[in-house]
Amino acid sequence: MLKLLKIRNMIKISFLLNQKIIFADLNKKPNKMKKLIFAASTLVLFACSNNEQPEQVTENIEVIVTKHGEEITEDGALTAAEYIAQLQGKDSIEAKLMAPIADVCQKKGCWMMLDLGDDVQMRVTFKDYGFFMPKDAAGRMAYIQGVGKIDTTSVEELKHYLKDANASQEEIDAITEPEIEYVFEAIGVIIKEEKLTTSGDAKEEEHNHDHNHDHDSHEGHEH
Structure with a gap:
């Protein structure tokens, strides 16, 4: 002891x-x-930061669909390659196809160019000028239905289209000969756009906080 x-x-x-x-x-x-x-x-700060829970982030793909002209569906739409193959040797064909939008008329949206691949494009107009495309639709996927063919576009028309596309004067003056191109008159168009969105705990909490703040402000407001 x-x-x-x-x-x-x-x-x-x-x-x-x-x-x-x-x-x-x-x-x-x-x-x-x-x-x-x-x-x-x-x-102490390190210990506190280690106790924080990581934000849970979820990625979602949102598909935005807009329809123009007559009601059509996506069912049975040809690929660009299939459409070109079916058109060969024919004056014109009725068809439904899908292809990405390469360009749109910047004046009214009264025509658009579809990318058929291999540096080939097709000019699409709309029956009786009954509807138009969004001017910012380039890059989105289009489903079109109507009549397509291979046709000759005059110098005057080509220059007009270039003006609609806000081309430079130098590009417009460079057009001196007509062009043979794929053309299509559509009766209806579906445009699809995919957007990547994210959601997380922090954003959800911020949203709830803003919602509660707005609710409190609304209660204090006199009508």
């Missing part, structure tokens, strides 16, 4: 001596104290 008390006393004395040495050393070197405080603060 006496030995145990002696050991405890020796430990206390040793601890007190170490404390005095540390405090004396820190009084001589105040910069060291700052470093110790900074290190302790860093550890």
